[in-house]
Structure formats: C-alpha cells, structure tokens
Amino acid sequence: MTKKRANKHRDKAKEAHMERAVRQEGFSPKAIIFDFEGTLTKSDNDHTTWERLWAQLGYDDNECGKLEHRYFKHEIDHEQWCQLTLEKFKEKGLTRDAVRSLGRSIQLIDGFAATIERIHQSQIPMYIVSGSIWDVVISALGEFKKYFARVEANNFAYTDEGVIENIVGTKYDFEGKAEFVKRRARDLNIRTSQILFVGNSNNDEQVKTSGAKTLLVNPHRTGASKQWDYYISHMKSLAEILPIIGITDSASEQPPKATSKADEIIALLKDQNVIDLSTYTVVGGYRRFNPQIRARLLELSQQITSSLSKKTPGRQNYLICAAPGSGKTYFIQEIAKSIGNTTQFIEIDLSKDSEDIVKQRLVQVSGQVGCLCMIDEIDGKAGEQWPYDLIYKKLDVNNDRSSQMTTVFTLIGSSGGTVSGLKDAIKSRYKAKDLIDRIPNQSKYNIEIPPLELGDGICVYVSKILEAAALTEVAITHVAKAAIFHAAMTLLYSPRQLEMLAGEAVGRVRGTTVLQYDHHFESGDEKNKRFWGEYQNAFAALSGNIRIV
Numbered sequence: 001m002t003k004k005r006a007n008k009h010r011d012k013a014k015e016a017h018m019e020r021a022v023r024q025e026g027f028s029p030k031a032i033i034f035d036f037e038g039t040l041t042k043s044d045n046d047h048t049t050w051e052r053l054w055a056q057l058g059y060d061d062n063e064c065g066k067l068e069h070r071y072f073k074h075e076i077d078h079e080q081w082c083q084l085t086l087e088k089f090k091e092k093g094l095t096r097d098a099v100r101s102l103g104r105s106i107q108l109i110d111g112f113a114a115t116i117e118r119i120h121q122s123q124i125p126m127y128i129v130s131g132s133i134w135d136v137v138i139s140a141l142g143e144f145k146k147y148f149a150r151v152e153a154n155n156f157a158y159t160d161e162g163v164i165e166n167i168v169g170t171k172y173d174f175e176g177k178a179e180f181v182k183r184r185a186r187d188l189n190i191r192t193s194q195i196l197f198v199g200n201s202n203n204d205e206q207v208k209t210s211g212a213k214t215l216l217v218n219p220h221r222t223g224a225s226k227q228w229d230y231y232i233s234h235m236k237s238l239a240e241i242l243p244i245i246g247i248t249d250s251a252s253e254q255p256p257k258a259t260s261k262a263d264e265i266i267a268l269l270k271d272q273n274v275i276d277l278s279t280y281t282v283v284g285g286y287r288r289f290n291p292q293i294r295a296r297l298l299e300l301s302q303q304i305t306s307s308l309s310k311k312t313p314g315r316q317n318y319l320i321c322a323a324p325g326s327g328k329t330y331f332i333q334e335i336a337k338s339i340g341n342t343t344q345f346i347e348i349d350l351s352k353d354s355e356d357i358v359k360q361r362l363v364q365v366s367g368q369v370g371c372l373c374m375i376d377e378i379d380g381k382a383g384e385q386w387p388y389d390l391i392y393k394k395l396d397v398n399n400d401r402s403s404q405m406t407t408v409f410t411l412i413g414s415s416g417g418t419v420s421g422l423k424d425a426i427k428s429r430y431k432a433k434d435l436i437d438r439i440p441n442q443s444k445y446n447i448e449i450p451p452l453e454l455g456d457g458i459c460v461y462v463s464k465i466l467e468a469a470a471l472t473e474v475a476i477t478h479v480a481k482a483a484i485f486h487a488a489m490t491l492l493y494s495p496r497q498l499e500m501l502a503g504e505a506v507g508r509v510r511g512t513t514v515l516q517y518d519h520h521f522e523s524g525d526e527k528n529k530r531f532w533g534e535y536q537n538a539f540a541a542l543s544g545n546i547r548i549v
Contacts (some may be wrong), residue, residue: 027196027213027244027245027246028245028246029124029194029195029196029213029244029245030124030125030188030190030194030195031124031125031126031127031184031185031188031190031194031195031196032119032124032125032126032127032195032196032197032198032245033126033127033128033129033180033181033184033195033196033197033198033212034126034127034128034129034197034198034199035128035129035130035177035197035198035199035200035201035203035204036128036130036132036137036140036153037049037130037131037132037201038200038201038218038220039109039198039199039200039217039218040108040109040112040128040238041106041107041108041109041140042106042107042108042109042110048064048132049102049106049132049133049136050064050085050132050133051064051065052102053089053094053099053102053133054088056098056102057088057089057092057094058092059088059092063088064085067081067084067085068081078169078171078173078174079169081169082154082167082168082169083167085167086164086166086167089164089167090163090164093163093164094163094164095158095162095163095164096135096156096158096162096163096164096324097162099133099135099136099139099156099164100135100136100139101139102136102139103133103135103136103137103138103139103140104139104140104142106136106139106140108140108141108144109235109237109238110236110237110238111236111237111238111239111240112144112238113144114239115237115238115239115241115242116144116147116238117147118239118242118247119147119245119247120147122245122247124245125149125188126147126148126149127148127149127150127151127152127180127184128148128150128151128152128153129152129153129170129172129173129177129180130151130152130153130170130173131153131154131170131173131174131203132153132154133153133154133155133156134151134152134153134154134155134156134415134416134417135155135156135324136153137151137153138151138323138417138451142261143261143264143453143454145323145451146450146451146453149418150184150416150417150418150420150421151417152170152172152180152416152417152421153170154167154168154169154170154173155167155168155170155379155414155415155416155425156168157351157377157379157380157382157415158351159351159352160349160351160352165351165380166380166381166382166383168379168382168415168425171424173203174203174206175206175209177197177199177203177204177206177207177210178206178207178208178209178210178212179210181195181197181207181210181211181212182210185210187420191211192210192211192212193211193212193213195210195212195213196212196213196214196215196244196245197210197212197213197214197215198214198215198217198241199214199215199216199217200216200217200218200219200220200222201219201220201221201222202221202222204216204222205222205227206227207227208226208227208228208229213229213230214227214228214229214230215228215229215230215231215232215241215244216228216230216231216232217231217232217235217240217241218232218233218234218235219231219233230244261454261488261489262485262489262535262538264454265454265484265485265488265489265538266485266538266541266542268454268455268458269481269484269485269542269546270481270541270542272481272546273546273547274546274547274548274549275458275459275462275546275547275548275549276549277459277462277463277466277548277549278549280294280455280459282294282297282298282301282331282334283297283298283301283331283334283335283338284334284335284337284338285330285334285463286327286330286331286334287456287459287460287463288456288459289453289454289455289456289458289459290450290453290455290456293450293453297331297449299444300318300444300447301331301335301338303444304316304318304335304372304408304410305335305338305339307406307408308339308343308370308371308372308405308406308408309370310406311403311404311405311406312398312406313398314398314399314440315395315396315398315399315438315439315440316398316406316407316408316409317395317408317409317411317438317439317440317445318408318409318410318411318439318445318446318447319378319411319413319419319422319423319436319439319445319446319447320332320410320411320412320413320447320448320449321412321413321414321415321416321417321418321419321421321422321447321448321449322412322414322448322449322450322451323414323417323449323450323451324414325451325452325495326449326450326451326452327449327452327495328376328412328414328449329374329376329412331449332372332374332410332412333345333347333374335372336372336374339370339372342370343369343370343371343372344364344369344370344371344372345371345372345373345374346361346362346364346365346371346372346373346374347361347374347376348361348362348373348374348375348376349375349376349377349380350375350376350377350378350379350380350381350387351376351377351380351381352377352380355384355386355387355390358386358387358390358391359390361373362390362391362394365394365397365407366397367397367398367400367402367403367404367405367407368402368403368404368405369404369405370405370406370407371405371406371407371408372407372408372410373394373407373408373409373410374409374410374412375391375409375410375411375412376412377412377413378411378412378413378422378426379413379414379415379422379425379426380413382426382429385429385430385431388426388429388430388431388432388434388435389430389431391411391435392431392434392435392438394407394409395409395435395438396438411435411439413425413426418448419446419447419448423436452495454488457487457488457498458484458487458488460495460498460499461484461487461488461498461501461502462479462484462548464498464499464501464502464503465479465502465505465506465515465548466548467502468502468503468505468506468507469506472506472507474506474509475513476506476509476513476514476515476548477513477514477547477548478513478514478515478545478546478547478548479514479515479545479546479548480514480515480516480517480544480545480546481542481543481544481545481546482516482517482539482542482543483505483515483516483517483519483520484546485517485535485538485539485542486517486520486531487501487502487520489531489535490531501520504520505519505520506519514545517532517539
C-alpha cells in the first residue's frame with residue numbers, strides 16, 4: 001500500500017469513527033452555536049453568498065476570490081477586506097432590497113424548522129455566528145429568527161435611500177468565532193465545554209481553541225481533524241444532530257411536523273371576528289400584537305414620558321437596538337407626539353445628516369426645556385470621527401447645574417442584532433467608549449425591540465386600510481380574511497409595501513364596505529390566479545370577513 005493510499009485509508013477510518021461517535025455520544029449541551037452558510041442552509045459549494053453578490057453586481061467570478069486570497073496571505077486584514085469590498089459595492093450601487101432578496105432566495109436545510117423547534121422546546125439557547133451578511137441571514141431565517149438569542153455576522157449600513165454606505169465587519173469570524181463562544185459562556189455562566197458548535201468550513205476550525213465541543217457537517221474546505229469532535233459527512237437533514245444533544249426519545253426520532261407560515265396565519269385568522277387596533281396600541285399609532293412585547297414597550301414609553309414630566313436627576317440615555325423594519329424610529333416619534341408641545345423633540349439621523357446639521361441640532365439641547373432627542377442610526381457614519389465626539393458631550397446635560405428640565409436621549413441602531421452586539425459593533429470607533437459609558441448599565445436603559453411578527457404585520461395592514469379609507473372618504477368596516485391572508489403571506493415584514501397595497505386596494509373598492517381579496521389586484525392580473533391556485537385550501541378555511549375598528 002502506498003503512503004498516499006495509507007493516509008487516505010487512515011482519514012476514512014477516522015471519519016467513520018467520528019460518525020459513530022455522533023450516533024453513540026449525546027452530551028446535553030447547555031447552548032448551541034451554529035455557523036450559517038452551508039450548515040443551516042442547503043449547500044452551494046460553487047458559490048458563497050458573497051460571491052453571489054459580486055456576480056449579481058456584474059463583477060467577474062474571480063473578483064471576490066482575489067480579496068479572500070489576499071486576506072489569507074496576510075496582505076490585508078479583515079477590516080481592509082471589508083473596505084475594499086465596500087468600494088466595489090458602492091461603485092455598483094448595491095441596495096438593501098437586493099441584499100435581502102438574495103437572503104430570501106436561500107434555502108434552509110431540510111428538517112430545519114422541526115429541529116429548531118425541538119431544540120427550542122428543550123430550552124437550549126441557540127445562536128448563529130457567521131461570516132456571511134446579517135441582512136442575508138435574517139432574511140433567510142424569516143419567522144425562525146425568533147428562535148435565536150443572537151445572530152452575529154458582517155453588517156451593512158445603508159443611506160436613507162437604501163443604498164449601501166458602509167460595511168461593519170464582524171470580529172467574530174475565523175479565530176473570532178472562538179471568542180464568540182467564550183463570551184456566550186460568560187453570559188450564560190457555563191463552561192465553554194458545555195457549548196456545542198456546529199460548522200462546516202475552514203473559518204470554523206478555530207472554535208476548538210475555545211474548549212467547545214465541535215461538530216463538522218457537510219465539510220467544505222475542511223475535513224475530519226483534531227479541530228472537530230464529531231463529524232457528519234453528508235448531513236441531509238438538520239435532525240441528524242439531535243443524538244449529539246441528547247434528544248433521542250421517540251419525539252425526536254420523528255420530529256414534530258413544522259408549522260408553515262400559511263398554517264400560522266390560518267390559525268390566527270380562522271376564528272377571528274374583530275380586529276380592534278386599540279387593543280394592540282403601545283403609544284399613538286405604534287402597535288404590537290404580542291402582549292409581552294407590547295407590555296415591555298409600553299413600560300419604556302411610560303418611563304420616557306415620566307422622566308420628561310418633571311426634573312429627573314442623572315443621565316436619561318437609552319440605547320435601543322432593533323431590526324430594520326421593526327418601527328423603532330416611528331415608536332419614538334409617536335412617544336414625542338403623545339407628549340405634545342410641552343417638550344422639545346429633536347431628530348438626528350446619522351445615516352444622512354451632515355456634521356453641520358448634527359451640530360446645529362445638538363446646540364438646541366440646552367437643559368432649559370424638556371427635550372426628547374432621538375439619534376437614529378447611531379451605528380451610521382462608521383468611517384468618520386466627528387459623530388460620537390459631538391454626541392457624548394451632550395449626554396451629561398442633566399448633570400449640569402444650570403439644567404432646569406430633563407433631557408432624554410434615545411440612541412437607536414440595528415448592528416449586531418442585540419444591545420451587546422450593537423455595542424460591540426461601535427465600540428472600536430473614535431470616542432465610542434465615552435458614548436457607551438454614558439448609557440446607564442441598568443436593563444431599562446438598554447432596550448431591544450423585537451422584529452415584527454405575524455400579528456404585527458396584520459395590525460400594520462389593517463391600520464393602513466383605515467388610514468387610506470379616511471383619506472379617500474371610503475367607508476370600510478370589514479376586510480375579507482382571504483385579503484388579510486394574502487397580505488400576510490406576501491408583504492408581512494415590509495410596512496411600506498403593506499401601506500402601498502392597502503392604499504391601492506382601498507382605491508378599487510366600489511359600492512361595498514368590505515375590502516375583498518380581489519381588491520388587491522388589477523383586473524386580469526395573473527398573480528391573482530396563481531396565488532389563488534397555490535393556496536386553495538387556505539382560502540377554503542378562511543371564508544368570511546373580519547370587522548376592523
């Protein structure tokens with residue numbers, strides 16, 4: 001036997017041993033951290049998400065690979081890699097919509113929904129740490145993002161028009177993934193050896209240095225080695241990892257059937273007769289369907305208004321992290337409206353406001369009148385030094401002896417997906433420490449606004465129908481369940497598109513007070529016929545109308 005054949009034989013024996021270990025050794029992890037691309041998605045060994053973006057913009061197939069090669073040769077670091085990529089993406093005018101569209105086109109691995117639900121039922125916290133793009137990951141996960149305590153990836157910032165403005169590279173890729181494991185262990189007060197990491201590629205290999213247990217699945221650019229404790233060479237379903245985490249009962253062998261989005265909508269609407277928007281109101285026109293989320297945000301709204309109603313000592317500075325499209329900006333605007341003219345409201349948007357404009361607006365924060373100052377996109381303008389240098393000095397205004405009334409600052413961003421992730425994303429910037437140090441440590445000042453859920457999207461849709469009806473003086477009292485089903489299935493997480501759909505539908509209503517499914521379409525629109533054909537069973541289950549108030 002030649003040396004080459006002997007090595008190959010040895011490697012295959014090792015792989016076989018590791019695969020037997022998967023079937024035989026469950027160790028009940030206290031947390032699971034997943035890589036994303038190729039681990040939780042159907043593998044595309046020909047092109048990564050990054051490569052697909054480059055190609056989508058019309059670049060040569062090798063453009064992306066050249067930068068990666070330079071990184072591995074240590075000619076550039078990760079930050080330089082991101083900035084060189086940014087220059088190319090800016091040249092082509094890459095948009096947020098294009099990035100999210102790519103995310104929605106990604107297919108999750110078979111068995112994903114049932115397995116993630118099963119792990120969730122077992123109360124094992126789950127995380128994702130990826131070298132991909134945060135918008136792509138979140139768009140691909142869709143409704144399943146709620147199962148992950150944190151999603152960490154490279155973050156894109158966009159202009160107000162939705163064109164890419166900056167790339168904030170994650171520090172948790174390659175060797176950084178090991179640090180991510182260590183941080184989660186500290187957060188959960190567990191040992192790193194009680195964490196299972198599931199990955200598939202060479203940028204996952206350094207995780208083993210953290211002390212975590214590691215599982216290699218569907219390997220790409222890596223193979224069975226000392227970096228991996230367990231190995232599944234051809235994982236067809238995510239359910240194959242369940243024996244590793246000690247879920248081997250009959251329920252796990254036959255995972256519960258995944259509930260589809262259509263099923264969830266049917267369950268929500270089937271017995272619903274009335275949607276009274278006042279039931280879901282947090283403040284003004286901002287509503288949340290989930291009672292727990294609504295209660296938390298109502299408490300936040302009351303904290304802010306209470307602080308502004310009197311002279312409140314100490315810093316009243318809030319750091320708010322929320323996914324794009326969650327209505328975070330609208331939420332603060334509605335709080336300001338509810339207070340009325342007794343309090344000054346100042347809006348700053350770091351994604352579009354110039355240094356001169358920010359200076360002019362911050363000058364108005366004097367402490368002589370009650371003031372609510374919203375600084376949106378606090379993670380914007382990442383390449384410039386002036387933003388935090390201007391802002392942090394104003395965050396002590398309440399401690400000034402000459403201050404007569406309370407000033408509340410709300411600093412809003414979306415990088416990192418959590419407050420700690422947002423802090424991580426901005427802390428390397430000039431004067432970021434001075435800014436972060438002025439956010440009180442108490443949890444009530446460090447807020448996460450969850451992304452919109454199914455019921456929230458339906459509330460937005462119904463509210464936009466009533467607003468459009470009031471503007472056009474069309475009396476609409478009911479909406480067909482079929483119409484709500486269509487809106488929820490197609491446009492749930494896009495409030496602007498829901499607004500457009502509702503406005504156009506109201507414009508087609510004639511001689512009735514009921515907005516029907518057909519009102520969503522122009523006469524003869526083929527999309528009507530296709531959607532109806534695809535969801536005949538759903539429409540059969542959703543006959544009737546819902547009164548809207």
